[in-house]
Amino acid sequence: MKPKLLTAAAIVFVLALIFILKNQLNSTPHVYKKSEILMDTLITLTVVTNSEKNADEAIEAAFNYLRGFERMLSFFNAGSEVSAINKNAGVGPVKVSSDTYELTKKAVENAKWTSGSFNPAIGPAMVLWDFKNKKRPTDSEIKKVLPLLDYTHIVFNDNDSSIMLKDKGMLLDLGGIAKGYAADKTAEILKRAGMQAGIASMAGDISAWGTRPDGSPWRVGIRAPRGAPDDLVGVLSLKDLAVSTAGDYERFFIEDGVRYHHILVPATGYPARDFQSVTIVNPKGVVTDALDTGLFAMDREKALRFVEKNNLMVHFIFADGSTFTSPNLKGLLENR
Structure with a gap:
C-alpha cells in the first residue's frame, strides 16, 4: 500500500507551524x-x-x-588626558573631553561629601607605594607629599571644559571612581541599543x-x-x-x-x-x-x-x- 501524500493544505499548515515556532524561539529572551x-x-x-x-x-x-x-583616563598612559593634566600641574589648564571633565567633577563632589576621605588628588602618595615589589616609602617621603593632596586645588573652567591642578607636583588619580562611572555609562549604551x-x-x-x-x-x-x-x-x-x-x-x-x-x-x-x-x-x-x-x-x-x-x-x-x-x-x- 502506497503512503499517502500530504495535501497542499497540509503542507501549508506544517510550514506555517514551523514559522510560528521559529518566531517564538527567536522572540524568547536569552542571556x-x-x-x-x-x-x-x-x-x-x-x-x-x-x-x-x-x-x-x-x-x-x-x-x-x-x-x-x-x-583618556588612564593614570599610567602617557598619552591620556589625565596624564596631560598631571604634566601641566602648576603650569596651566588642559582642555579635556566631556567624560574626563564630568568624571573629575563628580570625583571632587564625592571628595567634598566624604570630607576628603575619598580624594582624587591622592596620586602623589599612591606613587610612593610599590605593592608589586613590596616596598613602602619612608615617613619623610610621605610627609613631603601630603600638602599636594589638596583636592580643592583642582580647578575647573566650565566655559572651555578645562582642568588645572594648582600646584606643581599634584597628580590627579581617578582610579577610585572611574570603573563605577564606566559601568554606569556602559549600562546606558546597552540600554539604548x-x-x-x-x-x-x-x-x-x-x-x-x-x-x-x-x-x-x-x-x-x-x-x-x-x-x-x-x-x-x-x-x-x-x-x-x-x-x-x-x-x-x-x-x-x-x-x-x-x-x-x-x-x-x-x-x-x-x-x-x-x-x-x-x-x-x-x-x-x-x-x-x-x-x-x-x-x-x-x-x-x-x-x-x-x-x-x-x-x-x-x-x-x-x-x-x-x-x-x-x-x-x-x-x-x-x-x-
Missing part, C-alpha cells in the same frame, strides 16, 4: 555575555535580548566606548538593570577578604542597582605581620586600618565606587555615622572580622 581585559581588570558585559546578532553589536559598541575611555536587561561587571564595580529572562534578579557575590578568590561571605540580589566593593586584599603585601594595602588615608598617606572590605549598593555606580573607597579610608565610627546620616546600603567587614549590614540592605543580602 549573552562577553569579556575583555581593559582598565587593568577583566570586564564582563552580560545582556538579555532575543537576538544574538543584536547582543554582539551592542556589546561591541560598549567595549569600543570602554577602549576610548581607558585611553535595546538590551532588555544586563549587567556591566568591572571587577569590584558592577551596574545591573532589569532581570534575568526568568524574572529573577541578578546575583552578585561579596568576596571573603581572607579566603580564596571564589570564597563568598554573601550574595546580593540586584535589580536596577549598582554595587562596589573595596578590599585590602586587592593590592597588598605583608611586612613584619602588618598588611600594607592600596587604600590610603589621604590625611596620613598610609593604608587604612579599620576595614577588610566595604561594599556599597546604590542606583549609581559612580557613587558606589567613590564611597567604597571613601568609607574604607574613614575610621570605623565615622563610617558608621556617615552611613546612618546618608541612609546608605552597606556591608562592612571590619579589621577584626566582625561585620555590619545596614538594615536597608538586609533584604537584598543572602549571607553565606
Whole structure:
C-alpha cells in the first residue's frame, strides 16, 4: 500500500507551524555575555535580548566606548588626558573631553561629601607605594607629599571644559571612581541599543538593570577578604542597582605581620586600618565606587555615622572580622 501524500493544505499548515515556532524561539529572551581585559581588570558585559546578532553589536559598541575611555583616563598612559593634566600641574589648564571633565567633577563632589576621605588628588602618595615589589616609602617621603593632596586645588573652567591642578607636583588619580562611572555609562549604551536587561561587571564595580529572562534578579557575590578568590561571605540580589566593593586584599603585601594595602588615608598617606572590605549598593555606580573607597579610608565610627546620616546600603567587614549590614540592605543580602 502506497503512503499517502500530504495535501497542499497540509503542507501549508506544517510550514506555517514551523514559522510560528521559529518566531517564538527567536522572540524568547536569552542571556549573552562577553569579556575583555581593559582598565587593568577583566570586564564582563552580560545582556538579555532575543537576538544574538543584536547582543554582539551592542556589546561591541560598549567595549569600543570602554577602549576610548581607558585611553583618556588612564593614570599610567602617557598619552591620556589625565596624564596631560598631571604634566601641566602648576603650569596651566588642559582642555579635556566631556567624560574626563564630568568624571573629575563628580570625583571632587564625592571628595567634598566624604570630607576628603575619598580624594582624587591622592596620586602623589599612591606613587610612593610599590605593592608589586613590596616596598613602602619612608615617613619623610610621605610627609613631603601630603600638602599636594589638596583636592580643592583642582580647578575647573566650565566655559572651555578645562582642568588645572594648582600646584606643581599634584597628580590627579581617578582610579577610585572611574570603573563605577564606566559601568554606569556602559549600562546606558546597552540600554539604548535595546538590551532588555544586563549587567556591566568591572571587577569590584558592577551596574545591573532589569532581570534575568526568568524574572529573577541578578546575583552578585561579596568576596571573603581572607579566603580564596571564589570564597563568598554573601550574595546580593540586584535589580536596577549598582554595587562596589573595596578590599585590602586587592593590592597588598605583608611586612613584619602588618598588611600594607592600596587604600590610603589621604590625611596620613598610609593604608587604612579599620576595614577588610566595604561594599556599597546604590542606583549609581559612580557613587558606589567613590564611597567604597571613601568609607574604607574613614575610621570605623565615622563610617558608621556617615552611613546612618546618608541612609546608605552597606556591608562592612571590619579589621577584626566582625561585620555590619545596614538594615536597608538586609533584604537584598543572602549571607553565606
